Amino acid sequence: ISGVCDMFDGVVSRTKKNRIHTEKSYGIQIDSLADIISFGVLPIFINYSLSFKGETSIIKEEFWLFALVWLFWGFYLLAALIRLAYYNVLAETQKYDSQSPSYFTGLPVTAAAILFPFLFLAKFICKTWDLKSLGFIEQRTTFFWFHFACMLLLTFLFLCKKIHFPKPKAKTTITIILLLALNFILFMLLKILLKYLLPMTITK
Secondary structure, eight states, X not given: OHHHHHHHHHHHHHTOTTOOHHHHHHHHHHHHHHHXXXXXXXXHHHHHHHTEETTEEGGGSSHHHHHHHHHXXXXXXXXXXXXXXXXXXXXXXXXXXXXXXXXXXXXXXXXXXXXHXXXXXXXXXXXXXXXXXXXXXXXXXXXXXXXXXXXXXXXXXXXXXXXXXXXXXXXXXXXXXXXXXXXXXXXXXXXHIXXXXXXXXXXX
């Protein structure tokens, strides 16, 4: 939801042609505040929730692991904050340029909205079906480490100025929105399947 809303806020702001400079600057700052919460803080909480094995978090089993994971979470949040601050400075300077670049320098923080929902869907699929009967062993902590690795990759991409990502055009934006909508629909269908259909099958 945060990712979809973030795609439309720029479209809405561009329709307001009569905004004064203060209003434009306020919009940039409040947008970054929403981004740091949605794509900086929230992924950390999701990653922490995936670390639980029963009622105990695996990162609390060893102090060095606990300290290392929390240190990395701090780096991830700091990288997202630096990336957003860098974007705000560019947005302020590019307002006076006749042509703005057609690419992003470094990966935008909002890319987390594309990656993490599909990871969560994959986790839910594994939870819905009995993977042991298919020859696999379901391990909740596997998704914690996979999610953790994706956050590590994003931390690098947020700060890498040598990598350029093209700004999405209208067709690309629509495709991303449709993929996120499909992800949400599949998630809701699986929840219905898990809540209503599977218990009936087990009873029979």
